[in-house]
Amino acid sequence: ADNGYKLWLGYSKVTGRQLTDTYRQQLRYLIFPAASVQLNAARAELLTGLNAMLDLKPAEVKDIKGGQTVVVGTPQSLKALAITVPDSIGKEGYLIKKTLINKNQCILIVGNTDVGVLYGVFNFLKLIQTHRSINELNIADRPRLMYRVLDHWDNLNRTVERGYAGSSIWNWHKLPDIIDQRYIDYARANASVGINGSVVNNVNADALILSHEYLLKIKALADVFRTYGIRIYLSVKFSSPIELGGLKTADPLDPEVKKWWADKADEIYRYIPDFGGFLVKANSEGQPGPQRYGRSHADGANMLADALGPHHGIVMWRAFVYDNKVPDDRFKQAYNEFKPLDGKFEDNVIIQVKNGPIDFQPREPFHPLFGAMPNTPLMMEFQLTQEYLGFSTHLVYEAPLFAECLQADTYRYGKGTTVSRIIKGDFNRKLITGMTGVANIGSDLNWCGHPFAQANWYAFGRLAWNPDQSPANIAADWLRMTFNNDESFLSPVKKIMLQSRENTVNYMAPLGLHHIMGQSTHYGPGPWVDNAGRPDWNATYYHRADSVGVGFDRTNKGSDALAQYAPEVEANWGNLKSCPDEYLLWFHHLSWTYKMRSGRTLWDDVVWHYYAGVESVKQMGGAWDKLRGKTDPERFAEVKQLMALQLKEATTWRDACVLYFQTFSKMPIGPGYPKPE
Template identity: 55%
Template sequence: MKQSFSFFRSGVFAVIISLFMQQAQANLADFQGEDGYRLWLKYELVDNVQLRANYTKHLSTVYLDTSSGTGKVIQQELQLALPALLGTEVRFTAKRSQASLVIALTPTLKVDPLNEGFAIKTQQGLIRISAENPVGLLYGTFHLLRLMQTEQSLAKLDVEQSPKIQLRMLNHWDDLDRHTERGFAGESIFDWHKLPDYKEQRYYDYARANASIGINGVVPINVNSNALILSPAYLHKVQALADIFRPYGIKVYLSIKFSSPQQLDGLPTSDPLDPDVQLWWQNKAAEIYQLIPDFGGFLVKANSEGQPGPGDYGRTHDLGANMLAKALKPYGGNVLWRAFVYAHDSEYERSLQAYSEFVPLDGKFDSNVSVQVKNGPIDFQPREPFSPLFGAMPKTSLAMEFQVTQEYLGFSTHLAYLGTMYKEVLDADTHTQDKGSTVAKVIDGSLSKAPLTVMAGVANIGTDRNWTGHIFGQANWYVLGRLAWDHNLGAEQIAQEWVAMTLTHDAKASEKIVALMMRSRENIVNYMTPLGLHHLMDTGHHYGPGPWVDNLGRADWNPTYYHRADENGIGLDRTSKGTNAVSQYAPYWQAIFNDPQKTPDNLLLWFHHLPWDYKMRSGKTLWLELVEHYYSGAAAVEAMQNQWLALKNKIEPNQFNQVRMALAIQVKEAKWWRDACILYFQTYSKLPIPKGFEQPKHSLEYYQSLTFPYAPGQG
């Protein structure tokens, strides 16, 4: 024992421990620095010394009326942002004549009818932010800070902006127990058990982030709602959130259970034509507005996927929506009625059902009702054509519902910048009126003068420190808000903003990151659902490939329903000779979608069932083209991984390593999608994987055997 003790004391042990620690540290990732919590509101010192000096000259002294709650919020934001950006303290003054930045109401500005617009002008070295109400000043302040974060000149500002969409919303699919349906970033941020008394800092930071991109409405509870949310105890909890959000210009809306009169108070029915039911909702609206005077209204999922609705009583959607609208209208509230419906006994193919139920009701909805339509006719797939409802209901307000959370796009471990997807839909021309009748013009009311305009995104936000599970997932929250404010902005421009505010100001690094983002969604389409394929995910959790699934409770829950692969070919015939889904589009699109020679390749198998040896525009067979898309998608992710690794010294270590690890997962899973799908479709095509392509590492049976009972975000 003495010899052993002397051995360790001799210093050899210390050397061994030192070497061990060095090796351990070499194997550890560096998670120092920014972890993503601050999102795009990092407010770091402006690197350009000359630009920083110019900013300081313009912003050293601030005049601001802080008599309103929003005014106080603006002051708090500037006290946080300006010293961090400028590296010097900023003085607030009560005298306009002493200020270099004046933030003040201008009742005669008339930037927009909603009073949310703002103007920013530089005159004789003085910067003025003007608006008709405090919320407009808040938006103007965040715009000024965005200009500074992206290192723009403030010398000759002449900005006037107003939102193109009235209601710019986040829909949370969060349950009262904090489970988040289709959420991949941890639990719900809303701790209903601790509310109303425990008001977490995260609620305020969440409100700041939303206000900075113009989001003015939040639905904190799942569309698969719980009637308890309308009980007195929970309404007081909602009131606490509304009080936090109000100074940031954000209204709270609630998803409601249509059968709430029965569930909460034991009424024998929830029939919208029953006078007692109507009175119940009128009384409930009065109760809500007594607590929350600026309550936004109701979001409703009815007669879809088992949820109760007016159809249970033989009533149409307009009767249910209008009953609620009449209860809310005296208080200025709105009803958002989701068009995502499909019935067990419908005679229609799944993609036709929303159109067939809602188009006959055009013009029957009250003015404070908007029918909320998913961007495509199925369900947030990696690629879909735009929903034919857009343009088909000119007498009805139609709201856009995008999915920000990546339910079908690799959850929170796949890098998918969705700005390109949103723009693809918004810029699509419906051709239902004169040329230029885009989806964006349908939802902003400019085509039909709709009294209510809405864009909503299903949130990807959770309790993870970085909010969205993936650093780049933040960009999808950001781009949703920016496009809801102004759908004319470009996806690339918004990506550039986000990168500068979130990751780096290095010009070369930024250029590479933006290019990577702009390609990312197409990469996913290629390795998951190329050439118009869709709904190929595995059962329930929607995690990973499952094109073989054919045993679910109803036909249109099965991937086999959508790809229709057989020995003769692949794809779902939605032409006039098939399900005739093309008939729901304008004649311009019918002529294109009816003809495989005219249908864009990226939607080919959405509309057509074609032979495996069908000759594509490229001159290749359909089978070869399909294989090449799957392989190119997986290869592109490997290239994306290498591009990111080369940026190691340009990104803060914590952010860099979070993305590095996620990309490693994405590379593996892209190959999994590729191999599983190709092997399965090969059982029908009977054609080989061409030479030169990496052969799958496992058999089809292996991929079919994989199960994931605890995958996150399940319904």
């Protein structure tokens, strides 16, 4: 076994005579002229996949042999056949269909561009990987978002901020001379799900990344990525003109500063003509930014946008800003700073907003900026690396978390204004749209640490392609491609995946509790943290437990953060009658004896959730045990051990939290619950 190195591109042999025969019959011949690097890569992928899955080497022909030929390319590469491709699938879309060309039936995989063909090929291979019928085919697909980007929080010394799967895969020391096979496989995996951008360095950026030496290394990576339709981006430090350029200031309105950035952009594009642009974390968590000079986020972003604009690059400017010197509820700060800047950004700026207002907690309400900036493109930022979800030791399939946010209704343009529609730009005439995922990738043999963490990378790509896909379908595809197509394996494991995030919410932070994890590591429980050095890093700041009750009052009697949402959302979450249990303690401070929907008191319900969370991890372990022999023994054993560890840690979370909150509630843990360990 490859122990997971091949990700979902293992191309396992198709079993079953009938299935194999119908595939082989229809794929006997190939017409695939490949004059570009991208088409070549697509062709190589197709041949690798067919050979591995079906022992098949289609013969290359000039003329279609009816019913037995696959035809792949663009209208240009297939000139002789006079193929037409509709404009509606755009630059990156593809068609996979059964059709007649010169009266001969064939399977056609086409796009308007080479990269569209590449996506088409990967999706055709997926049909075979997942054992779908190819007897009738009529698929037309295109991405709903333009920028589908992974953010690596990788440092130049190869440590990875919040990375739990080894060290950075970028070997800066050996670049640009040594091109690790991993870079190629990384790019293949991304292309297979439609990811078309990669920010290779940490948002807490080192100015050195823009030095001549590093730009040569970046160019080497860009050359690999380009083959797979991926553009490279860099996180930049706002003060680079000082650190790298020797200027006295980084004031965005200073002419010398502007010139420094414009020259730097020119230099980058000399090496990398399709360079994607910059990602910027400014004036947050100690990072420099325009506010240091009394300028706004818009001043800062626009200055960089002007430098990149002539080269068609973009600026992804992060809205993750907070500051303990601002005395208001941290929840509110991004909205307070960015909302007034709506419409003030250049056309090639997109504001990158985390899914929730605090920081990738196990459950957060959607960020109030979504829908609140009609004249500014907003890009979704999800976190794939499990900073607050048990690192790479806990099995947490994150697609349900992503979908919960994407399908949340902002009501900003009436009912049905989901976050998904906001980020797709349905209500915005500006053209930039995007989604980004903080990568969970490292040098571990299996890339992501936990075998199931790969599913989060995969699911991110699928949702960035089309944010409205269902987590269940994505899980099923991933399982089929990564493990096998055996129903008796698929159905229990899919169930495990789909429940896993809620389990984790239950044993970590149920009922809207948030930010109660261990200080600085963000691993393990820490609801008692009250001396983190600044108030907004204390757990007590968020849960506000006292002898009366628990929770953060964000109604108009409290911090009034709810006023940042549309009136419908504010009314829904602000009212105890309608606020769902999941968000209760995000918005309300309630007494321990408050009567919940379940009929239990709040205290009993808190206890119930923590115990249910642990119980479900036990059940998950039991379900996995039954699957011995249904997958390779290596991954089976690895997952089994991880689940045992997860159970231990879930129990620690439960006991620590329940016992801690009990010091306030002074109420007993109900009968029937085992004693905390």
